[in-house]
Amino acid sequence: MSDRSKQDYMPIIGNGEKMIEPIQKSYGGGETVYPRSYNEAKNRVKKQVEEVKLRIEKIPEEKRMKEVVITLRLNEKFLAKSYTPETLFRQTQLQNIGSRRWVFQKDDELKYSKMHFVKIDQEGLSSFDKILSSDEALLSDSFKNDIRKIEEFSLLDVSEVIQGFDDDWREGAVEFVLHPYNEENDVMVGKFKENLLNQGVQENTIKIREYDDGPTFVSAVVDIKVIKNIADFNPLRTVHPLRLNFFPSLRGSTNDTNLLLPPIGKAISQIKLGIFDGGINSSHPFLTKYSKENKSVNTVAIKEGIEHGTAVAGVALYGDLNQYEANNRIEDPVVFVESFRVLPLSDPTDLDLYEAIDLIEEVVPTRHDIDVYNLSFGPVGPIFDDEISRFTYSLDTLAWNYRKLFVVAVGNDGERPSPYNRIQSPADLVNGLGVGAYTYDYESTNWKRASYSCVGGGREGCKVKPDLCAFGGDSRFPIHLLNFADDKTKLLSAGTSFSAPIIASKAAEIIGRCNRFTPLVARALLIHSAKNPNLVDEQIGYGIIDQSVDDILRCDRNRVHIIYSNSMNPTGLAKLPIPLPLNISISSDVHFSWTIVTLSKVNPLHIEDYTESAIEDTFYPHSKKYKFTKGNKSKILNIDLDKIKIQELLNGGYKKSSLPATNSPERYQTELARRNDLKWDTVVKKWKRMKVNSLERPFLVLHGMGRNGSSNRIDYAVVVTINIPKYAGNLYEDILNEFRILEPIEIKNRNEVMVPVK
Known part of the structure; x- marks a missing residue:
């Protein structure tokens, strides 16, 4: 400027x-209406407890712990967190260890409620049954009301454990999510691993990651028979497939002559942007002074990785190269790229990304000079509402702990039929930005969602996804990228891999140019600046960003x-x-x-x-207009202009609202x-x-x-x-x-x- x-x-x-x-x-609230009386609810739950006890006895010893995980499913009227049956948990041995959404059919209608996972042994169940059989007068109202909230007390069905598998899935990498067992966690994980080995799973494909006060994530390469045989392992919460296209294809890429001249390099930006990807060609004339390759996974870089990483880094530094006039020299970029190569993994058949996530968890806490990170890779396949991947949980936790902003490409499966066109992990993170791609309509030249760009919605906690869209191009209007091999040609391609670093670069620039702004402020500004004629939708989220940082500010x-x-x-x-x-x-x-x-x-x-x-x-x-109510009657009056009328209402039993209307x-x-x-x-x-x-x-x-x-x-x-x-x-x-x-x-x-x- x-x-x-x-x-x-x-x-x-x-x-x-x-x-x-x-x-x-x-705050006020109406009286809660329960679906059945306590006596009806008690008898219903007692019967279900007896059925659960019989089912537990049939679970093989090698597939359960002494404490068994049971689901406590609430009536659909009690989805809100305030309805969690806390008194029931306090007064019994039912230990609440998690929850997720429960979708079920009732009265020919799809209903949504919540299931709580509770842990208890057979003695605890007998004690619970005894409480239910006791004199109703000895029980508190809150306990009895908690019983009235229960719709079903049962074991998790195998069909609820297995999620996201296509009908033709036969073999591949999967991620298991196990319930927490605290001091018994090692024993539980040992049992689970032994089950896998006994079914012929190769030990070198099994990876285990535990989180304090969280679930245990286990990845392995298995076949469909293993999935079916282990789905009834009682501490198992879910299993879903892992698919990875290590470097999202440079969609229909072609080469074109690059007539641009690299920056002279008189000055280097102090604003740093971290990029986790497949590495960069750090000797490239457009990158050599404006990027640095840092700690990487213990593997040898490959051509596809450097090609993808160099293109992503080039977009972060320069945007779409097509915006510059031919034969011009580009200005020194306003950000500096810190590259961390997390791909390929040491095992080419390893599809779980655990090695990459491990490095991300090692890097982020130590780099106090980087506030924004870009990720243009991830597992292939739609997110699941009822489970979280380790990748998403890891990024959300890092963002919270270290106040960082992660910008993630939503994926390129937008042309697949629903629900397979839905955004992909870890773009479903709630503490960062999931970025889609837009392009231009060939007839009108108006912008539109690129057909390949994955759509929303997001998960609980951030329903609107993608958050934003930036230019990603398509076959008619490709985005122009750096070619890792030389500076004489450029790649013409498309993908959310390249729209994400446009947003990441702007976020880093906002923070770097305004000392008082945090990653949280940058995220708010970008979402607030987005443009969508529908205000917001599941196609492009809050909208597109095509403004410069100067325009945003x-x-x-x-x-x-x-x-x-x-x-x-x-x-x-x-x-x-x-x-x-x-x-x-x-x-x-x-x-x-x-x-x-x-x-x-x-x-x-x-x-x-x-x-x-x-x-x-x-x-x-209006700070002067208040609501006055009496029963079903209400009036809104100005406390300065309507003083006489207000006094009449108050004398007549009306009450004034605590805040204006x-x-x-x-x-x-x-x-x-x-x-x-x-x-x-x-x-x-x-x-x-x-x-x-x-x-x-x-x-x-x-x-x-x-x-x-x-x-x-x-x-x-x-x-x-x-x-x-x-x-x-x-x-x-x-x-x-x-x-x-x-x-x-x-x-x-x-x-x-x-x-x-x-």
Whole structure:
């Protein structure tokens, strides 16, 4: 940015967190309706307990532990975390060790509820049965109500263990997920491994990774007979296939002459972007000064890996090479690539990626100078709602522990029939960005989702996937890439492998050019800046990003963005004033939009409750208008203008709301989202259009929520946009003049992040 353009540039406004105020809010709820009486529920559960005890006796000793895992399935009315039968768990020997979604048919309709995995031995079951047979008067109401929530008490069916296998699957790599057994975990894993070996599985294909307070992941190469024979191993939670295309094909790649000249290399950027891939040609004239090869897996690099990794690194540094005019010299890139080769693996037949994940888990905690990482590879095949892969769990945990941003390609199977066109792991992570690809319609030249780009939805905790899309090209409009072999030719190709580093590079640049911005703020800004004519959908998520970082960080005279970045406790409340000037005189509508992004600790044992924290938001347009209610009657009145009427209502038994009247803005909803309202997602994006006379000192209230016993602080970033198209003056200046605690963010220009080469 030149000095002159910088003078005309209106940077995004910060310090929104300094406006935040504490607040109190009252909550109420209606009476819970249970599907059956306690006596009916008790008799039902007692019968099911007896059936489970008989089934346990038939499980071979080598396929179970002393404590057996049983499913406790709740009625569909009790899906919310608040309905977890905690009293039942406390007053019996039923140990809750996880949960996931339960899908079942009832009254010719598909229903969704939750199944809890509980661990208990035969003595504990007998004790539970004895409690159920005791005098009802001796039991607490909360215990009896927990029993009334239960729909089914049973063992997990084999069909619920085996997930994601095609009808023609016969042999290959799979991932087993085992329940946690704490101090007995080694014994349990030993039994499981022995079962595999006894069925002829080669020991050198078996890999085991355990996580504290989490599941055990086991990968192995097996055939279909092994799957069927081991699916009834009681501590086994699930098994799903692992498919890996090590280096996603450079789709229909062709070579073309490269008429561009490499940068001179007078200065090197201080902004670093980590790339996990197949390695790079570090001597390539376009890479040699702007990238570095770091610690790699203990294997020899291969041509396909270097070709893919070099192309990905080139996009991160320069974007689509087709954007530059022929015979021009490219500017020194604004980011520097730190490459980590994680492919190929030491065993060419090894399809589980555990070796690659091990290196990622080793690198990320030690590289304090890298905030953003790109991953353009991963297992092939759609994600599963009811289980999490080790790869996804690993990235989500690293993002939470070290406050990093992972940007992941969603995969190139978008042309397959549903559900095989769904996004692929680890793009389903909830603490990062899953990136799809867009291209152009040949007839209209308007942009559209590239047909190969995998679609959503995402999993619980981040339903909207892909998060974003960037240009990935197709056969008619290919993306132009660096050729690893030389700088005289370039590759013409397409794929989400190349749209992801475009987003990763922008995220790194946002953080590097704004000292006060964190990876969480960068993630919020990118999602907030995305453009989708449908607001949001499962094709392109929140939309496409085709703007430069300068555009993302820019305000206009009548369109202003404000950043709030802070933390809160679970159950905490915070009031975020929206800085709308008080005495605006306009006739046009005011357009609001806001994006809230949080970091959440994740729990792989509770897939239905995967995110342990979230923020619920409520929009209050007018700080003086309150709701007054009496029974089913309600009125909204202005506390300044309607004082006499309000006093009459209060005298007549009406009650005033604790906060001003609110309304519900537009937001993305799917069938499940309408039920859950996406309230446990790590991303919230909403829009609201209002008449100016219905606004006065509008604000948001954020409500922190924790579950699974979480007491961790919730980090969040909020971007609010106020857009008044017909505003006569300068909205940007009016906001800064009236709300003096706010100030423009200091944005470094390119020269300020570059270090001259001596």
